[in-house]
Amino acid sequence: MKKILPLFLLFICGLTHGQTIVSGTVVDDANLPIPGANIIVVGAAVGTVTDFDGKFILNYTKNPPFSIQASSVGFETVTKAVTTNNETINFILIEGTALDEVVISASRTPERIFESPVTVERIGLKEIKNTASADFYDGLENLKGVDVNTNSLTFKSVNTRGFATFSNNRFMQLVDGMDNSTPALNFPIGNLVGMTETDVLSVELLPGASSALYGANAFNGILFMRSKNPFEYEGLSASIKRGVTSQEASGTNPYTDLSIRAAHKFSEKFAAKFNFGYLEGTDWAATSEVDRNMEAGTRETNLNYNGINVYGDEVSQNLKQVAILLESAINPATGQPYLPAGASTLAPSVQVSRTGYNEKYLTNNEAKSIKADWGLYYRPFENDFEVSYVGKVGTGTTIYQGLNRYYIDNFFQEQHKIEFRNKNFFLRTYLVADKAGDSYDMVFTGININRAWKPDLNWFAEYAGTYVLSTLGGANDAQAHAAARAQAETGRFEPGTPEYIAAFNKSINDPDLLTGSKFQDASKYYHTDGNYNFSELIKFAEIQVGGSYRKYSLNSFGTIYTDYDGSIDYFEYGMYTQIQKNLELNESLDLKLTGSVRYDKSEFFDGFFSPRISAGLTLNKNHNFRASVQTGFRNPTTxxxxxxxxxxxxxxxxxxxxxxxxxxxxxxxxxxxxxxxxxxxxxxxxxxxxxxxxxxxxxxxxxxxxxxxxxxxxxxxxxxPEQVTSAEIGYRGKLKSLTIDFSAYFNSYKDFIAQxxxxxxxxxxxxxxxxxxxxxxxxxxxxxxxxxxSKAAVNSYGASIGVSTKVFGDFDLGANYTFAKLDFDQEKYPDFTTNFNTPEHKFKATFGNTNVFKNLGFNIAYRFSDDYYWESTFGNGLIPEYHVVDAQVNYTIPCFKSTFKLGATNLLGDEYYTAYGTGFIGSMYYLSWTINNL
Structure with a gap:
C-alpha cells in the first residue's frame, strides 16, 4: 500500500537516506503492540510512528549519540539513548491515567490535564477507537458536563453549562485552529462538513467562558479538534461502516459511513495528505402533531390549531376582524359588500388558522455528508518550523431547527488556510465561505403551498362569510365552524397530486418568502490570528502574546439579512497576553499561577477587557487543587x-x-x-x-x-455585548488506581442577549x-x-465529578455526574426566556476492556438525563428524562492491519428526544471495518 501512495497523491517521491537508522518495537506492559505511537528525535523535528504491529524504522541525518522518545496517548513517555548506527531499541510503555494526557487548549501551551488551570475534557486515539457511539463526534456526549443535542442524524449541537439552542453561537468549534462556524448562521453545524474520523488525532473541550484567550465567541466553551500531521502519521487508512437506523416513525433504513486518509512524507522537508468522507442515511423523522397553542389537542379540538411538525397552520386571523373587513369590502361580482351591515356582530372574536401540511410531505428525510480536505506541509530547515496550506470542502443534507424547521439541502462550505508555525509561535490566516445550495424553509413551504391554491385573504374571507351566513341560517357555533372550514378548504392541493408537486417545487425554488421558501446565502468571513510564546527568550515566567482580526461579508441577497443592495461588511479584532509561573514551594508542594487578559473591539461597540486569573496547587505529585476567576463576553451575532x-x-x-x-x-x-x-x-x-x-x-x-x-x-x-463573570474551583487527583476530577462553578451574566x-x-x-x-x-x-x-439578573451554577479506575484486573470503569442549575426570577420577568436548556442532573458511565481476550475488546456506555424544559424561538416544551445504552465489540487482525467493530446505539430501543420539535432518536446497528496502514 505504501508503494502506491505517491501515485495516489500525484507527487513524485525523491528518496533520501539518513546516516543513522534505528529500528525497534513499542509495546505496553502486557507485551501488546502499540500502533501509532510517536517516535521522535529529542530536540529535533524528526520522527515516525509505529505500524500496526508496533514496529518502527527511524532515519536520521546525523550520527549518534542522540536520544529518541516514544509516546502514545494514555501511556507514560519513555526516552532512550542511541549510541550506534543500525541499533535496535525496544520500548515498553506503562499505561497512565487520563490525568497524564497532554492538552494544549487550556493555556495555549502543552501541559498535562492534571496541571491545567481550568476544566478540560479530552478524547484521543484510544478513546476514538473504543467509543461505543457511532463515531468520534457522537462520542462527545459521554464526556463529563457535555450536552449534545440532536437536531438530526447529521447535525448535533455541542454545548456546556446551559444557555443554548441549535443556533448555538455561545460555543466555538475549532478544527486545526480554524473556526468551523458557518458564515450565514454564525454557529457550528456539528460535524456535517467537519473532520473525517480516520484523520482525528485528538479532541479537547473547554467548558465555560474562555474569552480571555479565545475572544468573543468562546463564551460557553470551545471544542478543539486536531488532525494528524503527515510528517508524523503517514500511510493509508480507511474505514467503512454499514448498518441500519431504526425508528418507529421512519422504519428501518440503511446507513453508510466511509472515510479514507492518505498521507505521505516525501522527505524531511515535504509531506502531504488527503482525506475524504461520505455518509448517507435516513434522518430521524419529526412527526409530532401536538398543538403548540394548547400543548394538547388536534385540529378538531382547536380552531387555532398549530401542530408542532405541521406547517402552514401558523397563518391565522381573528374571525371578527375579518368579518368587519367583509362588511366594507365590495364583491366585484355583485357590486355589493361581501357581508351585510351588522353581520360581523355574529362572528366571535377567536383566532382561526389555516390547515397545514405534515413535515413528512415536505421533506424526504435524506441525511448526507460529503467532505474532503487536503494539506501541503513544508519544513524548509528540516526542523519544527513548518509552512502549511490546508483546504477543506464539504456539502451535506440535514435538518436544522431555528425559528422554523429548515431542510438544508446541498449546503456547501469551504475553508482555506495558510499557516506558519513552530513550537513557539503560529500565524495563520483563513477564509470560510458557504453557499445555501437547495435549502429551504419547511414552514414557509407549507404556507406558500396553501397560498398557491388559495390566497390567505380569500381563504379567511370564505371562512368568515360562510360562518356568518350559516349562523344567520340557524346553525350553532360548531356547525357554523365546520361549514366554514369545509368551504374554505375547497380546492386544497392534496400531497402527491400533480398540483401539490408543482406548488412544492415552485416554492422551494423561490427566495421570496411571500411566495416561496428558498434559503439563499453566499456569505464569508476572513480571519487572521497569531500567538508567540517567549519561553525561550524570557526565563522567569512563560509569557505569551497574541491577537486576531476577523472581517464578515454577509450576502444573503436580501433573503435573511438586509443586504438587498449588496454585501454587508464589518470587522472585529482582539489582542491578549498571558503570564504563567511555576513555583516549587518545597519537595511536595508546587504552585502554578496564570494570569491573562484580552481586549476585543467590534466595529459597532466599545472595546472590552476580559481578564482571567487562576492558581493550581499540586500536593505530593498526586493531588491538584485549582481555582480561577474570569470574565467573558460575546458580541451580538450577525x-x-x-x-x-x-x-x-x-x-x-x-x-x-x-x-x-x-x-x-x-x-x-x-x-x-x-x-x-x-x-x-x-x-x-x-x-x-x-x-x-x-x-x-x-x-x-x-x-x-x-x-x-x-x-x-x-x-x-x-x-x-453580553458579559459573564465566572468563578470555578476544582480538584484532580490519584488515589492508588482511582482517578478523580471534580469542578464547581458560578456564572453571573450581565446584559443577557435576548429576543x-x-x-x-x-x-x-x-x-x-x-x-x-x-x-x-x-x-x-x-x-x-x-x-x-435583558435587564433581568441571570445566574447559573453547577458542579461535575468524574471517576475512573481498573476493576476485575484490567477492565476500565468510568462514571461522571453533572449538576446544573439556573438562578433566575421567572415570576418577576415572565416574558423573558433564558434558553437554559440543560437537565439539572446528568449521569454517564462506561465499562470496557481493550483486550479482554487477545485482540478482542468491548465497551458499553450508559447515559441518563433528567427531564428539563426546552425554550427556543421554534417552541417551548418539556423534554422527558431518558436512559440510553450504547455498546460495541471489536476484534483486531494484525496481519491484515484491520479492526472490525460491531456496535449499536440506543440498544434498549427506547426512543427519546433532546429538544422540542425534533424527531425521536431511534437505534442504530452497524458493522465497521477500519484499515490502518501506518
Missing part, C-alpha cells in the same frame, strides 16, 4: 445585528443602528381615511420595533381584558391611548422580534 426576515409569526429585525431603517414593509390599513385620515397603505420600517412598540404579552392581555392599563410600552434598547416580541401600531404613538389603541383594535399593527439585552 443575525442579532443585520437580520431582516418576515417569519410570519413575527418580523425579525436586527438592532445594528444602520439596520433599523433598512427593513421596511407596506401594510394595508383597515378603514383608511376614517381614522385620523390614515392612508390606505402605510410603510413602516424596523425602527418601529425599537421606538414605537408595546410588549406582545401586554397586547394579548389587553385583547383579553379590554383594559388599556394592561398595555406596557416596550421600545427595547439596541443590543450590546423580545413587540407589537408596533401602524399609526399613533404608543402610550397615547387614542390612535395607537385604535390601530390595535383594528389589527393595524405589526409584530416584531427585537434583539436586545
Amino acid at each position: 443575525q442579532d445585528l443585520f437580520i431582516g426576515l418576515d417569519a410570519n409569526r413575527a418580523i425579525l429585525v436586527g438592532s445594528a443602528p444602520t439596520n433599523l431603517d433598512r427593513y421596511s414593509g407596506d401594510y394595508n390599513v383597515s378603514g383608511s381615511g376614517q381614522i385620523g385620515g390614515q392612508p390606505s397603505v402605510i410603510t413602516q420600517t424596523g425602527a418601529a420595533a425599537y421606538n414605537n412598540s408595546y410588549s406582545e404579552a401586554s397586547v394579548l392581555a389587553y385583547q383579553a381584558s379590554g383594559d388599556v392599563n394592561d398595555l406596557v410600552v416596550s421600545n427595547p434598547d439596541l443590543i450590546k 423580545e416580541y413587540v407589537v408596533a401600531p401602524l399609526y399613533g404613538q404608543v402610550g397615547d391611548n387614542s390612535l395607537s389603541i385604535d390601530a390595535l383594535n383594528r389589527g393595524d399593527d405589526v409584530t416584531y422580534n427585537a434583539y436586545t439585552n
Whole structure:
C-alpha cells in the first residue's frame, strides 16, 4: 500500500537516506503492540510512528549519540539513548491515567490535564477507537458536563453549562485552529462538513467562558479538534461502516459511513495528505402533531390549531376582524359588500388558522455528508518550523431547527488556510465561505403551498362569510365552524397530486418568502490570528502574546439579512497576553499561577477587557487543587445585528443602528381615511420595533381584558455585548488506581442577549391611548422580534465529578455526574426566556476492556438525563428524562492491519428526544471495518 501512495497523491517521491537508522518495537506492559505511537528525535523535528504491529524504522541525518522518545496517548513517555548506527531499541510503555494526557487548549501551551488551570475534557486515539457511539463526534456526549443535542442524524449541537439552542453561537468549534462556524448562521453545524474520523488525532473541550484567550465567541466553551500531521502519521487508512437506523416513525433504513486518509512524507522537508468522507442515511423523522397553542389537542379540538411538525397552520386571523373587513369590502361580482351591515356582530372574536401540511410531505428525510480536505506541509530547515496550506470542502443534507424547521439541502462550505508555525509561535490566516445550495424553509413551504391554491385573504374571507351566513341560517357555533372550514378548504392541493408537486417545487425554488421558501446565502468571513510564546527568550515566567482580526461579508441577497443592495461588511479584532509561573514551594508542594487578559473591539461597540486569573496547587505529585476567576463576553451575532426576515409569526429585525431603517414593509390599513385620515397603505420600517412598540404579552392581555392599563410600552434598547463573570474551583487527583476530577462553578451574566416580541401600531404613538389603541383594535399593527439585552439578573451554577479506575484486573470503569442549575426570577420577568436548556442532573458511565481476550475488546456506555424544559424561538416544551445504552465489540487482525467493530446505539430501543420539535432518536446497528496502514 505504501508503494502506491505517491501515485495516489500525484507527487513524485525523491528518496533520501539518513546516516543513522534505528529500528525497534513499542509495546505496553502486557507485551501488546502499540500502533501509532510517536517516535521522535529529542530536540529535533524528526520522527515516525509505529505500524500496526508496533514496529518502527527511524532515519536520521546525523550520527549518534542522540536520544529518541516514544509516546502514545494514555501511556507514560519513555526516552532512550542511541549510541550506534543500525541499533535496535525496544520500548515498553506503562499505561497512565487520563490525568497524564497532554492538552494544549487550556493555556495555549502543552501541559498535562492534571496541571491545567481550568476544566478540560479530552478524547484521543484510544478513546476514538473504543467509543461505543457511532463515531468520534457522537462520542462527545459521554464526556463529563457535555450536552449534545440532536437536531438530526447529521447535525448535533455541542454545548456546556446551559444557555443554548441549535443556533448555538455561545460555543466555538475549532478544527486545526480554524473556526468551523458557518458564515450565514454564525454557529457550528456539528460535524456535517467537519473532520473525517480516520484523520482525528485528538479532541479537547473547554467548558465555560474562555474569552480571555479565545475572544468573543468562546463564551460557553470551545471544542478543539486536531488532525494528524503527515510528517508524523503517514500511510493509508480507511474505514467503512454499514448498518441500519431504526425508528418507529421512519422504519428501518440503511446507513453508510466511509472515510479514507492518505498521507505521505516525501522527505524531511515535504509531506502531504488527503482525506475524504461520505455518509448517507435516513434522518430521524419529526412527526409530532401536538398543538403548540394548547400543548394538547388536534385540529378538531382547536380552531387555532398549530401542530408542532405541521406547517402552514401558523397563518391565522381573528374571525371578527375579518368579518368587519367583509362588511366594507365590495364583491366585484355583485357590486355589493361581501357581508351585510351588522353581520360581523355574529362572528366571535377567536383566532382561526389555516390547515397545514405534515413535515413528512415536505421533506424526504435524506441525511448526507460529503467532505474532503487536503494539506501541503513544508519544513524548509528540516526542523519544527513548518509552512502549511490546508483546504477543506464539504456539502451535506440535514435538518436544522431555528425559528422554523429548515431542510438544508446541498449546503456547501469551504475553508482555506495558510499557516506558519513552530513550537513557539503560529500565524495563520483563513477564509470560510458557504453557499445555501437547495435549502429551504419547511414552514414557509407549507404556507406558500396553501397560498398557491388559495390566497390567505380569500381563504379567511370564505371562512368568515360562510360562518356568518350559516349562523344567520340557524346553525350553532360548531356547525357554523365546520361549514366554514369545509368551504374554505375547497380546492386544497392534496400531497402527491400533480398540483401539490408543482406548488412544492415552485416554492422551494423561490427566495421570496411571500411566495416561496428558498434559503439563499453566499456569505464569508476572513480571519487572521497569531500567538508567540517567549519561553525561550524570557526565563522567569512563560509569557505569551497574541491577537486576531476577523472581517464578515454577509450576502444573503436580501433573503435573511438586509443586504438587498449588496454585501454587508464589518470587522472585529482582539489582542491578549498571558503570564504563567511555576513555583516549587518545597519537595511536595508546587504552585502554578496564570494570569491573562484580552481586549476585543467590534466595529459597532466599545472595546472590552476580559481578564482571567487562576492558581493550581499540586500536593505530593498526586493531588491538584485549582481555582480561577474570569470574565467573558460575546458580541451580538450577525443575525442579532443585520437580520431582516418576515417569519410570519413575527418580523425579525436586527438592532445594528444602520439596520433599523433598512427593513421596511407596506401594510394595508383597515378603514383608511376614517381614522385620523390614515392612508390606505402605510410603510413602516424596523425602527418601529425599537421606538414605537408595546410588549406582545401586554397586547394579548389587553385583547383579553379590554383594559388599556394592561398595555406596557416596550421600545427595547439596541443590543450590546453580553458579559459573564465566572468563578470555578476544582480538584484532580490519584488515589492508588482511582482517578478523580471534580469542578464547581458560578456564572453571573450581565446584559443577557435576548429576543423580545413587540407589537408596533401602524399609526399613533404608543402610550397615547387614542390612535395607537385604535390601530390595535383594528389589527393595524405589526409584530416584531427585537434583539436586545435583558435587564433581568441571570445566574447559573453547577458542579461535575468524574471517576475512573481498573476493576476485575484490567477492565476500565468510568462514571461522571453533572449538576446544573439556573438562578433566575421567572415570576418577576415572565416574558423573558433564558434558553437554559440543560437537565439539572446528568449521569454517564462506561465499562470496557481493550483486550479482554487477545485482540478482542468491548465497551458499553450508559447515559441518563433528567427531564428539563426546552425554550427556543421554534417552541417551548418539556423534554422527558431518558436512559440510553450504547455498546460495541471489536476484534483486531494484525496481519491484515484491520479492526472490525460491531456496535449499536440506543440498544434498549427506547426512543427519546433532546429538544422540542425534533424527531425521536431511534437505534442504530452497524458493522465497521477500519484499515490502518501506518
